[in-house]
Amino acid sequence: MELLGSGIFNADGDNWTLQRKTAVHEFSVKKLREHATAVFQEQVGALVRQVDHAAMQGTVLDLQDVLMSFTLESICHVGFGVRLVALTSPDGYTEASDFAKAFNLANQVVAERFLTPVVWKPQDLLSRFMTMRDGNGALLSDAYLRDVVINFINAGRDTSAGAITWMIYELTRNCHVEERILEEVMVVLELGQGEGERLAEQLSFGKVRKLNYLQAALSETLRLHPSVPQDRKTAVDSDVLPDGTQISRGSLVVWTAYTMGRQESIWGPDALEFRPERWLAPNGDYKAESSYKFTAFQGGPRMCIGKDLAFLEMKAAAAALIYNYRFEVVPGHHVKYEIALTMPIKHGLLVNVSRRWS
Numbered sequence: 001m002e003l004l005g006s007g008i009f010n011a012d013g014d015n016w017t018l019q020r021k022t023a024v025h026e027f028s029v030k031k032l033r034e035h036a037t038a039v040f041q042e043q044v045g046a047l048v049r050q051v052d053h054a055a056m057q058g059t060v061l062d063l064q065d066v067l068m069s070f071t072l073e074s075i076c077h078v079g080f081g082v083r084l085v086a087l088t089s090p091d092g093y094t095e096a097s098d099f100a101k102a103f104n105l106a107n108q109v110v111a112e113r114f115l116t117p118v119v120w121k122p123q124d125l126l127s128r129f130m131t132m133r134d135g136n137g138a139l140l141s142d143a144y145l146r147d148v149v150i151n152f153i154n155a156g157r158d159t160s161a162g163a164i165t166w167m168i169y170e171l172t173r174n175c176h177v178e179e180r181i182l183e184e185v186m187v188v189l190e191l192g193q194g195e196g197e198r199l200a201e202q203l204s205f206g207k208v209r210k211l212n213y214l215q216a217a218l219s220e221t222l223r224l225h226p227s228v229p230q231d232r233k234t235a236v237d238s239d240v241l242p243d244g245t246q247i248s249r250g251s252l253v254v255w256t257a258y259t260m261g262r263q264e265s266i267w268g269p270d271a272l273e274f275r276p277e278r279w280l281a282p283n284g285d286y287k288a289e290s291s292y293k294f295t296a297f298q299g300g301p302r303m304c305i306g307k308d309l310a311f312l313e314m315k316a317a318a319a320a321l322i323y324n325y326r327f328e329v330v331p332g333h334h335v336k337y338e339i340a341l342t343m344p345i346k347h348g349l350l351v352n353v354s355r356r357w358s
């Protein structure tokens, strides 16, 4: 937790309020529509190039690793206006899961922003923090900015990469869901067969939003494989939970999204089935659940600030992967959880990949 410093995850009180208020602007619908969509269109292009290389060479691909690079690149580009080009470096960003590397990276991001002459208008998260002043009227320190960066990298990279990876894994076991997503992508993005080169430009904010079934499949993935499987809070006051449990002030309250997502008492007798349809209204629209029932993004004032951004990013990447490729888990590769703060697949998701349309 020390690595997170004074960033938003560790912060409470005034420091948290300042960071939450500052960040909230960058996650508004307007910002997502104007800024993030263009970034994801570009990053999806790089992702496809990387996957295509494996498809053409016939080499085994660790999809989780590639997606970690994609989400890292995306968060640095959207949030801090920095392109890392991790996806195109010769050996890939192989240490994407090493947290200490992220710490060094955060230092570099901040340094680069100070060294590179930029047009100083607050157009991304880091610019906004860089123009702010503390209680004494001084600009925020480098160390503080580094903590901001590292917290957002930490929040936005493994979580979304994990969810896309687990969904692709679920699709390898649920072909009918994959077919339905493909059909929806082709209709909504107005793509015929083998029109992959037009896909990125079709990923407009409005169209990606209309991918209801894909959103349902991602939600279903996060229900069964929540990126933050367990969370905890300290009670600031005594309280009584809805089931009558007494909580005294200062108690540590732990809950597991993983267990809640699989409980029949919450989701019904088919709780263990991967069934995206449970997220659809009768007219096919996406039906959101209460954040206290579906706790993958937490609920209340500390709820995930990047949820809409994450869905935009995950849907854009998943649409491109599913439209262009077929994936098969390498025979004999055992898919199991890695016990960590987030819940990646241990040893990655090793897949054989082939082009869908040739």
Ligand code: HEM
Residues within 6 Å of the ligand: 008, 009, 020, 023, 075, 152, 153, 155, 156, 157, 159, 160, 163, 222, 226, 227, 228, 231, 232, 295, 296, 297, 298, 301, 302, 303, 304, 305, 306, 307, 309, 310
């Ligand atoms: C599938 C993707 C994601 C999931 C499942 C997820 C889940 C969560 C959860 C459970 C929390 C609460 C953690 C806690 O307080 O203990 C959280 C907080 C947060 N998330 Fe996400 N997240 C995702 C993507 C993102 C993205 C892409 C960003 C943007 C960079 C982001 C930014 C944040 C921030 C800044 C907080 C701290 C909010 C606060 O303390 O006020 N998240 N997220």
